[in-house]
Amino acid sequence: MKVTVDEDKCCGAGNCVLLAPEVFDQREDDGIVLLLNAEPAGTEHARVREAAAVCPAGAIRIGEGA
């Protein structure tokens, strides 16, 4: 799994941080997403997929494989 985030799209709602805090964080000044781990371990995959699904701004993309 390869995760990418779009900082311009992100609206800082924080859903991804609640769901997968090992993978996502937020910038302190404006709440925009920080990607901590672009290639999370298999145990994180379900949570990362859920984070992408609930992201209100569609700012999280998941590439499969690799």
Place this chain on the structure above:
Amino acid sequence: MTETLPGTQSETLPEFPGVRAEKCPFDPPPRIQALQQDGPLTRVRLWDGSTPWLVTTYAEQKALLSHPQISSDVTRPGYPLSAPRTAGGSLSFILMDDPEHHRQRRMVQGAFTVRRVESMRPAVQRIVDGLIDDLLAGPRPVDLVEAFALPVPSLVICELLGVPYADHDFFQDNSKTIIKRDTTAEERAAAGGRLFDYLDGLVGDKLDHPGDDLLSQVAARVKAGELTRAEAAQMGVLLLIAGHETTANMIALGTLALLQHPGQLALLRESDDPKLIAGAVEELLRYLNITHSGRRRVALADIEIAGQVIRAGEGLIMANDIANRDPAVFPDPDELDLRRDARRHIAFGFGVHQCLGQPLARMELQVVYGTLYKRIPTLTLATDLDRIPFKHDGQVYGVYELPVTW
């Protein structure tokens, strides 16, 4: 561009918002909920005779709320207004589109990150414990709205913004006027004006004497030339209203719903599992969906969805209360089930306008639901359910009073 269908056709359309059934105060209006079975899009009639689309299903609401060709700009022709609006005045960024919405939202988003909010949890726990101490030491029965549900979020947002809590009667009364559906345009403008002037005064104070609070950060943006003072004051109004009214309603209405579902209440009373409590918050947000007036938008271009074409300039209402009861997403949707996985709900909306303060709302509700029923295990309603005054006339749903005893 007209949105009004010919008279005879328009008069047969369901009115929106609808009316809840008398014995089902937690369920959406039955006539509106039933529209879901007719398909994802249908026309409804509003107070002003306009006939925007009502989007009834979860998937289509999410698709449209995140669609690049829909607008939140309340000044555009075709926008489905919830009440008469008076022209002029400064708009808050929830009624603007990107990029200006994004620019202004980012100025305050940092105060509501998951990490920042988590650091406030001990302070919120102290506030909740202190108010429960007062309840237990005070007379019974007591109105839980006045004595607990309103003070918790009001104290929290005052602290965060840097607004004196001593002024709570003033801002709570004016907020109440603004969000009542039957407030006249003049009354709404007057209440909005009073809050605007109040926040404008506070922004002025913070310009001269900045403190460690969000309003001081907003004032600093004025000093830096990034915001006008009017924009700053309007932002303060938005954060102050949104910061106390919504959470207060979730606390009181949530408590009433739990008292009507004693088995569910027992789960919260008997569990110390933060996951169960967090899940319960999500389910109560889904089930109660207090923002029951729909998310409103206007199409900027023709949009094809679910076999229909929404024309540019047509209004759209995403009724998120019925999306959160969509059986395609939530099995047995009308059941309150604190153990279900409800995290996909759209009670906070969806798209780039999704609630800015949601981490704070979640944390406050986790502390409240995780504490109140343990500390007052015999909490019970002090009147009959049919004597509770529900906010049928509110843009935000809830109860005006909740007499309880123990």
